[in-house]
Amino acid sequence: MTTSQTPAAVLGQAGGLVKALHTTFVVLVLASAVRYLTGHGFGDQAPWMLAGAVALLATYAAGPVLRGWVWLALLVLVWFGLVLLAPSFAWCAVPLSFVALRVLAFWPACAVVAGMVATVVVQWTRMADRLDPTMVLGPVCIAVLAVGAYRALERYAAARQVLLDDLHAAQGDLADAQHQAGALAERARLSRELHDSVAQGLSSINLLLQAAESEWTDRPAAAREHAAQAAATARDGLDEVRRVVRDLAPAELTSSGQPALPGALRQTGARLAAASGVDIRVQVHGTPVSLGAEVDTALLRTARGALANVLEHSAATTAVVTLTYQPDAVFLDVRDDGRGLGPGPTDPDRGRGLAGMRDRLSHLGGTLVLESEPGEGTALAASIPLAGAPS
CATH class of the missing domain: 3.30.565.10 (Histidine kinase-like ATPase, C-terminal domain)
Known part of the structure; x- marks a missing residue:
C-alpha cells in the first residue's frame, strides 16, 4: 500500500464522504470554540484559543496546497496545542483521524490516531479530576470504529477496482474477438x-x-x-x-x-x-x-x-x-x-x-x-x- 495511491483512491472517489468530512471538521472547531467561550468567557486565554481555532481552520483549508504528511503534521500540532488549552477541541480528533488515514499509509495512520486518542484520554481525565471509564473507552471505541470503517471501505474500493480492471480487460478481449x-x-x-x-x-x-x-x-x-x-x-x-x-x-x-x-x-x-x-x-x-x-x-x-x-x-x-x-x-x-x-x-x-x-x-x-x-x-x-x- 502506498501513501499516494490507496488511501487517496478510496476516499478520493467518495465525493459525498469527503464533503461530510470537511463540514464535520469545521462544525466541531466552531462548536468547541463556542463551548469554551460560553464556559470561560473572554478571559486571558480566550484570544489564544480563538487564534488557535483560526490557525487550525486555515491549516485545514491549506490542504490542497500543502498535502501529504507535512499538512497532517501541522494540523496535529495546532490541534494538540488547542487541546491543551481547551479540552473540548478533542472532538476534532474524529475528522482528523480520517485525514490521517487519507494522507498516510494504513499502519502509520493508525499510530497517529492512537497518539491523538491518548491525548484526548489524558486531557479529559485531567479535566474531570478522576478516572472515568467512559472517558477512556469512549475515544478508544470511536477510534476503533473509525479505523475499522475506513479499512472496510478501503478493501471494498480495492475489490471494486479489481472488478473494474477485469471488466475493462474483458471488454478489450470482446472487442478483439468481435474484430477477429x-x-x-x-x-x-x-x-x-x-x-x-x-x-x-x-x-x-x-x-x-x-x-x-x-x-x-x-x-x-x-x-x-x-x-x-x-x-x-x-x-x-x-x-x-x-x-x-x-x-x-x-x-x-x-x-x-x-x-x-x-x-x-x-x-x-x-x-x-x-x-x-x-x-x-x-x-x-x-x-x-x-x-x-x-x-x-x-x-x-x-x-x-x-x-x-x-x-x-x-x-x-x-x-x-x-x-x-x-x-x-x-x-x-x-x-x-x-x-x-x-x-x-x-x-x-x-x-x-x-x-x-x-x-x-x-x-x-x-x-x-x-x-x-x-x-x-x-x-x-x-x-x-x-x-x-x-x-
Missing part, C-alpha cells in the same frame, strides 16, 4: 463472392477460348465470335470484381423498373450456352416481384455456381433453370441430364462452391438441397423466404 470475427466473416464473404463471380467468369472465358481454338482453322468466323464473347465476359468480370469490392449487386441486377432477376438469369444462361454448347433453358413461374438486391444477388450467384458445376463436372447436354415466385418464398431449381454425382472425391460439395452457396442462402434464412444419382443427372434446389412471410 468480423475479419473472418469478411474473408468468407470475399471468398464466396470471388468464387461465385470471378471464378465462374474465368471458367466461361476458358470455355470460349477453347471453342475458338478448336474452330480457328475450320470456322474462323465462329472462332472470332467466341473470342469476342470471351473479351466481353472478361470485361463483365472486371466490372464484377469492382462491384464485389464495393459490395454491390451484379451488373445484370442494376437495371431499374421491372424485376431484374429473370432477365439476369436468361442473360447468364445465354452466355454460358454460347460458351459451352450446352442447351441451357431458363423458365420463370409466378409473377416476378422485386426481392431486394441481396436476395436477387444470392439467387443469381447460386444459379451461376450451379451452372458452372454443370459445365465442369456433369458432361450434360441440357440444363434447366427454373425460377418460381410464390407468396411466401422464392425458389430456384437447376437440373441437368448429366452423369450425376458419385460418392468419390470428385463430388463438388467437397469444394467451396456449394458451401459458399449454402452460407449465402442461410444468411438470408434460405436453404439449399442437392439431389443426384449416378447416370441420372443432378438437381439443385434453393429457396429463400420472403420478408413478412411465415417461417
